[in-house]
Each structure stands twice: as structure tokens, then as C-alpha cells.
Amino acid sequence: MDMSAYPLELPEGDRPMVRFMNVTKSYGKLVVLDQLNLDISEGEMVSVIGPSGSGKTTVLRMLMTLETINGGVIYVDGKPLTHMPKNGTLVPADEKYLRRMRASIGMCFQHFNLFPHMTALQNCMEGPVQVLGLSKAEARARSEELLTMVGMIDKKDQHPSRLSGGQQQRVAIARALAMRPKVMLFDEVTSALDPEVIGEVTNVIRKLVTEHNLTMLMVTHQMGFARDISDRVCFFFGGKIEEQGPPDELFGNPQRDRTKQFLSAVKDAD
Amino acid sequence: MSIWEYMQIYGARLASGTAITCAQFVLAALIAIVVALLAGLGKLSQNWLIRGTSVVYIEIFRGTSLLVQLYWIFFVLPLFGITLPKFVAGFVSVGLNVGSYGAELVRGAIQSVPKGQWEAAYALSMSPAKRMRRIILPQAIGIMLPPWGNLLIELLKGTALVSLISVADLMFQAKQINASTFLSAQSFGIALVIYYILARFFITPFMRRMERAMARRLGKA
Amino acid sequence: MSFNWRWDFTWDILPRLLAATLNTLIAAGAGYAIALVLGLILALAQRTGWRGLTVAVREFVEFIRSTPLVLQIFFVFYVGPQFGIRLSPWTSGMIAIGLHYSAYLSEVYRAGIEAVPKGQWEACRAINMSTRDTYLRIIIPQALPPSIAGMGNYLVGIFKDTPMLSVIGVAELMHTANAIGSESYRFLEPYTLVGVIFLAISLPTAGLIRLFEGWVRRKLGL
Ligand SMILES: Nc1ncnc2c1ncn2[C@@H]1O[C@H](COP(=O)(O)OP(=O)(O)OP(=O)(O)O)[C@@H](O)[C@H]1O
Ligand SMILES: [Mg+2]
Numbered sequence: 001m002d003m004s005a006y007p008l009e010l011p012e013g014d015r016p017m018v019r020f021m022n023v024t025k026s027y028g029k030l031v032v033l034d035q036l037n038l039d040i041s042e043g044e045m046v047s048v049i050g051p052s053g054s055g056k057t058t059v060l061r062m063l064m065t066l067e068t069i070n071g072g073v074i075y076v077d078g079k080p081l082t083h084m085p086k087n088g089t090l091v092p093a094d095e096k097y098l099r100r101m102r103a104s105i106g107m108c109f110q111h112f113n114l115f116p117h118m119t120a121l122q123n124c125m126e127g128p129v130q131v132l133g134l135s136k137a138e139a140r141a142r143s144e145e146l147l148t149m150v151g152m153i154d155k156k157d158q159h160p161s162r163l164s165g166g167q168q169q170r171v172a173i174a175r176a177l178a179m180r181p182k183v184m185l186f187d188e189v190t191s192a193l194d195p196e197v198i199g200e201v202t203n204v205i206r207k208l209v210t211e212h213n214l215t216m217l218m219v220t221h222q223m224g225f226a227r228d229i230s231d232r233v234c235f236f237f238g239g240k241i242e243e244q245g246p247p248d249e250l251f252g253n254p255q256r257d258r259t260k261q262f263l264s265a266v267k268d269a270d
Numbered sequence: 271m272s273i274w275e276y277m278q279i280y281g282a283r284l285a286s287g288t289a290i291t292c293a294q295f296v297l298a299a300l301i302a303i304v305v306a307l308l309a310g311l312g313k314l315s316q317n318w319l320i321r322g323t324s325v326v327y328i329e330i331f332r333g334t335s336l337l338v339q340l341y342w343i344f345f346v347l348p349l350f351g352i353t354l355p356k357f358v359a360g361f362v363s364v365g366l367n368v369g370s371y372g373a374e375l376v377r378g379a380i381q382s383v384p385k386g387q388w389e390a391a392y393a394l395s396m397s398p399a400k401r402m403r404r405i406i407l408p409q410a411i412g413i414m415l416p417p418w419g420n421l422l423i424e425l426l427k428g429t430a431l432v433s434l435i436s437v438a439d440l441m442f443q444a445k446q447i448n449a450s451t452f453l454s455a456q457s458f459g460i461a462l463v464i465y466y467i468l469a470r471f472f473i474t475p476f477m478r479r480m481e482r483a484m485a486r487r488l489g490k491a
Numbered sequence: 492m493s494f495n496w497r498w499d500f501t502w503d504i505l506p507r508l509l510a511a512t513l514n515t516l517i518a519a520g521a522g523y524a525i526a527l528v529l530g531l532i533l534a535l536a537q538r539t540g541w542r543g544l545t546v547a548v549r550e551f552v553e554f555i556r557s558t559p560l561v562l563q564i565f566f567v568f569y570v571g572p573q574f575g576i577r578l579s580p581w582t583s584g585m586i587a588i589g590l591h592y593s594a595y596l597s598e599v600y601r602a603g604i605e606a607v608p609k610g611q612w613e614a615c616r617a618i619n620m621s622t623r624d625t626y627l628r629i630i631i632p633q634a635l636p637p638s639i640a641g642m643g644n645y646l647v648g649i650f651k652d653t654p655m656l657s658v659i660g661v662a663e664l665m666h667t668a669n670a671i672g673s674e675s676y677r678f679l680e681p682y683t684l685v686g687v688i689f690l691a692i693s694l695p696t697a698g699l700i701r702l703f704e705g706w707v708r709r710k711l712g713l
Contacts, residue, residue: 329690329694330686330690332693333689333690333693333694333697334651334685334686334689334690334693335651335652335653335654335665335689336651337654337655337657337665338654338665338682338685338686338689339686341665341668341669341678341682342682342683342686345672345678345682346678346679346682346683349678349679423556423557426557426559427557427558427559427560428559429559430559430561430562431559431561431655433561434561434658441559441561441562444562444565445565448565448569452569452573453573454565454566454569454570454572454573455570455573455574458562458565458566458569458570459566459570461562462554462558462562462563462566465557465558465559465562466554466557466558469557469558470553470557
């Protein structure tokens with residue numbers, strides 16, 4: 001692959017927090033994402049919507065480097081994420097480089113994935129102590145502050161098996177934030193929840209948007225919520241961004257037929 | 271001769287045999303656990319040399335008999351310049367044999383930890399070694415404790431074979447007493463009961479305690 | 492290293508070892524046949540609904556499973572003569588190994604039977620089927636496929652435990668290797684060959700059992 005088109009570092013003045021540059025992902029013959037280009041600027045909240053199988057999760061997993069990519073480069077904060085500079089060109093990143101780079105990205109999963117053998121507090125402290133090398137006291141202070149923010153401080157010594165889905169997801173958000181990521185990823189964080197507890201999780205995310213200057217990328221099926229809090233909404237279809245724009249425009253006045261069909265289909269379902 | 275008289279005469283020998291059996295059990299169990307962890311992790315390694323070594327060890331020790339391994343280690347290994355005292359050859363053979371079965375338990379347990387746990391640890395930027403040690407292994411141990419309980423009973427039974435290279439364990443003493451007295455029902459019967467007591471009232475309750483402690487760590491108890 | 496593998500000696504002893512392998516296979520086969528039948532009896536005895544019998548059989552199974560086979564072999568072989576009953580090494584060996592593995596197989600059967608949904612029993616009751624027919628025609632056919640893996644493991648297990656029969660003089664593979672060793676003072680070749688023969692039989696057998704299990708599952712549309 002010719003890497004000369006990709007700079008070793010993005011130039012000053014053209015440095016979005018995240019840049020997907022011609023990113024391609026395929027599983028065998030199935031092309032899941034085709035030449036994706038997407039910029040997310042610092043502090044921006046971008047929602048990703050689209051039909052099942054359109055590649056939404058894949059976008060997040062590539063950014064978390066849980067999936068390798070087959071073409072293109074992803075940049076985070078101006079520096080290449082999937083590749084590293086070597087002898088004046090970009091080569092696929094090794095494990096060590098990846099580990100350093102992905103420390104600036106946090107992710108929350110649909111099924112929470114809390115560590116069952118640790119309490120809520122221990123879950124939050126694990127990364128800061130084991131990865132960032134913070135002292136126990138510092139990590140505890142940081143974690144307790146975050147657990148307070150998500151409203152889980154009174155349950156800090158409970159194991160995940162004693163928490164409801166909504167509570168587990170709030171702890172998972174605190175755990176990701178404890179690493180002080182620059183970019184937060186949310187993959188359908190409310191899909192596995194009972195309807196009555198969805199609000200407690202969306203309220204936390206809402207709080208992050210209004211009170212913190214985090215860059216966020218969120219996959220969701222909750223159109224109302226996406227419209228409410230996003231700076232921009234991307235509609236994915238067949239591994240491509242079919243349409244994107246400010247929420248009021250995309251939801252209020254969609255331009256493309258596929259977007260219209262999708263939006264009316266989900267409206268009917270509600 | 272009543273059982274009571276029998277025990278007065280031979281009880282001490284059976285007790286010393288039981289002590290040797292317990293020592294063989296503990297030492298063999300330690301070897302089995304260490305080897306099982308190494309080979310179980312090794313079978314999942316990215317490195318083909320480590321993986322290959324683990325697979326060869328597991329298949330050879332699971333594919334042949336403990337008795338064959340014991341004789342081989344005791345009688346053939348000295349030809350390669352490795353001479354082990356019979357006591358050591360005994361627990362090493364039993365440990366290596368059971369370790370090969372344990373390795374499969376370790377591998378299976380690690381693979382049954384949900385994939386999401388790997389991903390969550392990965393997303394926290396944990397190194398592969400930390401992911402394994404702090405997140406995956408503690409959960410895998412909880413999964414594999416119950417089958418290890420059965421395996422340790424197999425290990426206890428396996429130690430009886432060391433009597434065949436003249437380690438003076440419980441089995442050996444029972445055989446010796448039988449040979450000089452022909453009181454077979456008493457000699458072998460009492461030995462059977464002692465093995466049963468060790469398995470049923472020591473190993474099994476100990477493993478249950480471990481399982482309960484593990485469940486507490488997972489916040490399930 | 493001070494060892495040297497002697498090929499001429501190897502070719503000398505190989506026919507004897509292979510002949511003994513036949514005995515090993517016969518011992519494993521006969522022991523397994525006993526275990527299959529006895530195991531079924533032990534499993535069904537626990538389902539008669541008669542509490543005393545269930546508890547007694549359970550304890551018996553536990554006892555057999557937690558005590559060493561080699562000790563059980565000695566017990567069966569030596570206790571008879573004390574009371575005037577003489578059993579040949581082969582007979583005692585087959586009784587001991589068959590009994591030992593029947594305890595394991597009874598657990599396999601039990602798990603298989605318990606895995607059949609309760610609704611199947613109720614359906615049989617609803618059409619007034621006899622208990623015997625319920626077992627033979629409905630329950631056992633469904634309990635069998637999930638039991639095959641366990642049954643296969645114990646077939647390989649019994650094969651690998653036959654060397655213990657050498658302790659009472661059954662002329663199987665291990666016994667023959669011991670005899671060769673004490674005649675020739677060479678242990679390297681006989682013991683290594685025994686290991687190789689065991690590997691050569693148990694590894695493919697384990698593979699075949701896996702294939703067979705898959706085949707049965709497909710056959711029954713599971
Ligand atoms: N590991 C994999 N192997 C093969 N194909 C995969 C794999 N992971 C995802 N895919 C395929 O990639 C495509 C995109 O999947 P992705 O999970 O990104 O969809 P999605 O938009 O998140 O869908 P959903 O709304 O159902 O979560 C799908 O067709 C899926 O089948
Ligand atoms: Mg998805």
C-alpha cells in the first residue's frame with residue numbers, strides 16, 4: 001500500500017481530535033467499511049445511527065483498535081493511531097505503540113463488561129493503578145469523585161453481580177473516565193437496559209456533554225436522545241456515511257431517500 | 271483376629287503409609303498445578319514453539335498411562351543421566367500426569383471467560399500480561415475449581431501407584447502387611463477406607479471451601 | 492548421554508509386545524463391556540424411587556470413584572482366597588476394572604437421563620406408556636447422544652488403566668515389558684515402546700470418538 005499520501009502527523013491548524021482517512025475494513029470478502037472519511041473535532045459529540053449491520057460498531061471498535069484495519073489511517077489528536085512513523089514513513093503500529101496511543105481513548109460497551117471479581121470502586125481504580133501507575137490513594141480519590149458524578153458512590157463496594165444493568169453501565173462509564181481519555185466511545189450503551197433505567201444512563205452522558213469538554217462518538221438507536229445532545233449526527237448505510245449534519249437538519253429535513261426511509265421506519269417502530 | 275487387634279499391631283505402619291501418601295499428594299498436586307498453568311497458558315500462546323511444546327507434553331502424558339510414565343521416569347530417565355530418588359520420581363510422575371489433564375482445564379476455563387472481559391481490559395490499555403493476570407485468570411480460576419476437585423481425587427488415587435516403585439506409601443504398607451499375614455480383607459479393606467476418608471472428608475470439603483471463597487470474591491455469595 | 496537405542500533389540504521384542512497389545516485390547520474391551528452393563532444397572536438402581544437403595548448405591552459409587560483402582564485390583568484378587576474362593580488374575584482383573592469404570596459410567600448415564608426434559612416423561616405418562624417402554628423407546632434414545640463423549644473418554648481411560656493389571660500378573664503390555672526388562676536388563680526399549688504403542692492407539696481412538704459423536708448428532712438431527 002502506498003503510504004506517501006498519509007502525513008506522519010497532521011499539520012497545525014488541520015488537527016481534528018479524530019480523523020478517519022480512507023479507512024477500509026473487510027472480513028474476508030465482506031467489505032464492512034469502504035473508504036471511510038470522518039473528522040471529529042475537539043469537544044464534539046457525534047452520534048452514529050443506521051440500520052443493523054451498517055458498520056456502526058465496527059467504526060468504534062477500529063478507533064478502540066479492537067479491530068485492525070485493512071486500508072487507510074486513523075489519526076487521534078494529530079498523531080497516527082493505527083500506524084506509527086518509522087524511517088520517514090508510516091508502518092502498522094506495534095503493540096507497544098498501540099497501548100500508548102489507545103490510552104487516550106475510552107470505551108463503554110453494550111454489555112458493560114465490568115470485571116465481576118472486583119467491586120465498583122476496584123473496577124474504577126484498576127486502570128489508573130495498573131496502567132497509569134497512580135498511587136492507590138490518588139486512584140481512589142479520582143474514582144470516588146467519578147462514582148459520585150455518576151451517582152454510584154453509595155454502591156462503591158458492591159460487586160457487579162449485585163448491581164442492576166443501569167447501575168453497572170454507570171460504573172462502566174466512571175471506569176472509562178477514570179483513565180482521563182480525550183475521546184469517549186459509547187456503543188449502544190442503553191440497548192441492554194430495561195426501559196425504566198435508560199434515563200439514569202442517558203442523564204450521565206448528558207452531564208458529560210454539558211459539563212465536560214470531552215470528544216465523544218456514540219452509536220445509538222435512541223433517535224430522540226441523539227437529536228437532543230449531539231453536535232452532529234452521521235447516518236451509516238452499507239459501510240458508508242450516507243448523510244451527516246446537525247441533528248435538527250438530519251432529523252428535520254433529511255436529504256437522501258435512504259435516510260428518510262430509515263427515519264420513518266424507526267419512527268413507526270416507536 | 272479382630273479389627274481392633276489388627277489395628278494395634280499394624281496401625282502404626284498404616285499411619286506412616288498414610289503420611290507418605292499425604293506427602294506424595296501435596297507435592298504432586300503442587301507440580302500438577304504449576305505445570306497445568308504453564309501448559310494451559312502455553313497452548314494458547316502466539317509463539318508456535320511454546321504452543322508446540324505444550325501440545326506435545328499434554329498429548330504424550332494424556333495419551334499414555336501413569337504407570338508407563340512412572341516406570342519410564344524411574345527406570346529409563348537414569349539412562350539419560352537423570353536419576354531421581356524413588357520418592358521424587360513418584361510425585362513428579364503423578365504431578366506431570368495430572369498436570370496434563372489440568373492443562374486442558376486451564377485452557378478451557380481461560381477460553382470460557384467472556385470475550386467482553388478481554389475487550390474491556392484492552393480498552394483500559396492493559397498490557398497482555400496484566401490482562402491475563404488481573405482480569406482473566408482470577409475469573410478462569412473460579413470456572414475451573416469444580417473440575418479441579420475431581421482431578422485432585424484422581425491425583426490422590428494416582429499416588430497409589432508409587433508403591434510399585436517401592437515408595438512406602440499407604441498402598442505399599444497394605445501390600446506388605448498382606449504379604450506377611452494373608453489378612454487381605456483387613457489390609458486392603460482398611461487402606462480403601464483410608465483413601466476414601468482422605469478423598470471424601472479432606473479433599474472434597476477443602477475444594478468446596480475454595481469454591482465458596484471464590485464465589486464470595488465474585489460477590490455471588 | 493550414556494544411553495543407546497538398539498534397533499536389533501527393538502525388532503526382537505516388538506512381536507512379543509504386539510502380541511501382548513492384543514491382550515491389553517481384550518482386557519480393555521472385556522472390562523468396558525462389564526462397565527457398560529453394570530454402570531447402567533447402577534444408574535437405574537438410583538432411579539427406582541426407593542430412597543434407601545438410592546443412597547446406598549450413591550455411596551457405593553462415591554466409594555469406588557474415590558479409591559485407587561490398583562488397590563481395588565489387589566482387594567478383589569487377594570480377598571477371595573482368604574475365604575476359599577480362588578479367582579484367576581484375569582477374572583479378578585476384569586471384575587475390578589469393570590466395577591471401577593461402572594461407577595464412572597453410571598454417572599454418565601445419570602447425567603444423560605437427567606438431561607432429558609421432564610416433559611418427555613409426562614408425555615409418556617399421558618399416553619399411558621409402561622415404564623419399561625418409556626425408558627427403552629423414549630428416554631434412552633435421547634439420553635445416549637450427549638453421553639457418547641463421556642462414554643468414549645472412559646473407553647480410552649480403561650485402556651490406559653489396563654497396565655495396572657500387571658500387578659496381579661495379567662500378561663498384558665506392561666507385564667510383558669517388565670518381563671523383558673528383567674530378562675535383558677534393558678528398560679529403554681521396552682518401556683519406550685509401550686508408551687509409543689499406547690499413544691498410537693489412544694490418540695486416534697480419541698479422534699475417532701469425536702468423529703463418531705459428531706456423526707451421531709447429525710444422524711439424530713441435533
Ligand atoms: N468478526 C466478524 N466477522 C465477520 N463479519 C463481521 C464481524 N464483525 C462484524 N461483522 C460484519 O460486519 C458488518 C458490520 O457489523 P457492525 O457490528 O459494525 O454493525 P452495526 O451497524 O453495529 O449493527 P448493529 O446495529 O446490529 O449493532 C455486519 O455485516 C457484520 O455481520
Ligand atoms: Mg453494533
